[in-house]
Amino acid sequence: MKLLKGNLVYAPRLGELETVPHGALLLDDGGAVRDILAAAPEGCDAEVLDYGDALIMPSFADMHLHAPQYPMLGMGMDLPLIEWLNTYTFATEARFADTDYARRVYRRLAQDLVTGGTTRVCMFSSLHTDATLILMEELERAGVTGCVGKVNMDRNSGDVLRETTEQSKRETLRWLDECARFRHVSPILTPRFTPSCTDELMAWLGRLADERGLRVQSHLSENGGEIAWVRELHPDCAQYWETYDKYGLWRDHAVMAHCVHSDAREREALLRANVAVAHCAGSNINICSGVAPIRTMLREGVWVTLGSDIAGGAILAMNRVVTMSIRASKILYMQTQGEDQFLTVEEAYYLGSTAGHRWFGADGGFPKGLPLHAIVVDDGVFAEPVRALTLRERFERSVYLMDKGAIRAVWSEGRRVVG
Ligand code: GUN
Numbered sequence: 001m002k003l004l005k006g007n008l009v010y011a012p013r014l015g016e017l018e019t020v021p022h023g024a025l026l027l028d029d030g031g032a033v034r035d036i037l038a039a040a041p042e043g044c045d046a047e048v049l050d051y052g053d054a055l056i057m058p059s060f061a062d063m064h065l066h067a068p069q070y071p072m073l074g075m076g077m078d079l080p081l082i083e084w085l086n087t088y089t090f091a092t093e094a095r096f097a098d099t100d101y102a103r104r105v106y107r108r109l110a111q112d113l114v115t116g117g118t119t120r121v122c123m124f125s126s127l128h129t130d131a132t133l134i135l136m137e138e139l140e141r142a143g144v145t146g147c148v149g150k151v152n153m154d155r156n157s158g159d160v161l162r163e164t165t166e167q168s169k170r171e172t173l174r175w176l177d178e179c180a181r182f183r184h185v186s187p188i189l190t191p192r193f194t195p196s197c198t199d200e201l202m203a204w205l206g207r208l209a210d211e212r213g214l215r216v217q218s219h220l221s222e223n224g225g226e227i228a229w230v231r232e233l234h235p236d237c238a239q240y241w242e243t244y245d246k247y248g249l250w251r252d253h254a255v256m257a258h259c260v261h262s263d264a265r266e267r268e269a270l271l272r273a274n275v276a277v278a279h280c281a282g283s284n285i286n287i288c289s290g291v292a293p294i295r296t297m298l299r300e301g302v303w304v305t306l307g308s309d310i311a312g313g314a315i316l317a318m319n320r321v322v323t324m325s326i327r328a329s330k331i332l333y334m335q336t337q338g339e340d341q342f343l344t345v346e347e348a349y350y351l352g353s354t355a356g357h358r359w360f361g362a363d364g365g366f367p368k369g370l371p372l373h374a375i376v377v378d379d380g381v382f383a384e385p386v387r388a389l390t391l392r393e394r395f396e397r398s399v400y401l402m403d404k405g406a407i408r409a410v411w412s413e414g415r416r417v418v419g
């Protein structure tokens with residue numbers, strides 16, 4: 001057993017923050033949370049890890065990002081989505097045919113994720129099977145857990161990045177066979193978005209998801225030009241989401257990135273099917289897609305999580321993705337003269353941690369019986385405050401600033417992977 005001592009801070013439900021000053025987490029030998037204690041017990045025979053006055057908080061879950069876009073952070077940020085894809089993105093992803101290059105970039109990415117406190121991901125790779133397997137290896141090596149998808153894209157990808165429908169099917173099956181060797185990362189089917197996939201490929205992926213009980217991730221209603229294009233490609237579908245539904249890809253626990261322009265009917269479809277939204281505020285502002293109506297979605301009960309969406313988003317650190325989602329919500333707040341309440345820090349932190357962990361079956365902050373996913377934040381590295389701060393204030397400051405060298409240890413799936 002292990003006993004982790006420190007100030008416990010977690011957001012078990014939307015808008016709620018639990019704080020346990022100088023408390024402790026008791027872990028069993030497998031790293032699962034056995035108990036949340038208000039004080040460390042005397043004379044307990046557990047191995048003690050005393051984090052002193054530091055904050056122990058649930059780690060982050062990045063529910064949408066593109067691993068092969070890591071080398072192009074901060075590039076092409078003056079272009080709208082489709083031009084950005086055609087000019088920068090597809091050419092960058094094409095480089096991942098080179099497995100040595102993939103190894104170098106993915107090793108760095110996995111390390112940067114885990115040292116930044118992200119222990120669960122729902123991630124896009126590129127269309128390359130070998131590079132995708134390398135990505136999964138590097139995530140496992142660093143201690144990042146979650147889902148990774150070999151991207152399927154058999155049309156509209158230009159000359160540099162292309163797979164035929166047959167190749168896409170064959171490579172997907174080869175990749176799925178190889179995935180059996182991983183313990184902490186698993187495959188998720190990943191049709192890039194409707195314009196990238198022929199009807200035949202979409203239908204095949206929908207059947208495969210059914211046969212093998214696989215989850216699905218994709219993009220939805222990100223940008224005006226994209227939505228108009230989807231309408232042209234599928235004139236029989238009244239709305240974008242129906243192009244996925246038509247082929248069995250609109251499923252329980254599907255993850256749809258963006259949903260910036262999802263109207264009441266599309267949001268109702270998200271709610272009904274228990275599809276999770278991955279809200280990517282930084283990306284949506286960078287490439288001028290818009291600001292998603294998150295407050296409305298939350299009011300309606302839609303499942304909202306957060307994603308960095310690198311490299312549409314230029315920031316991997318999830319604490320800054322959390323604060324960006326607050327800023328985006330404040331834009332709507334100002335535009336609606338206060339009608340659309342902005343996200344509080346505890347709400348946004350909930351979306352970036354607990355709401356994502358829930359997708360992996362771990363709800364409530366530090367769920368008992370499940371392996372620990374946590375960060376230890378030493379806010380003593382920030383400037384000395386003018387007075388003693390409450391734990392709530394220290395939490396707020398940590399959410400805004402922790403990427404500046406304050407993450408002292410990281411626990412992922414019950415294992416200490418940093419610190
Ligand atoms: N839609 C289809 N592909 C992409 C991508 O790589 N990034 C973003 N932001 N949107 C997409």
Ligand code: FE
Pocket residue numbers: 064065066219257309312
């Ligand atoms: Fe994306």
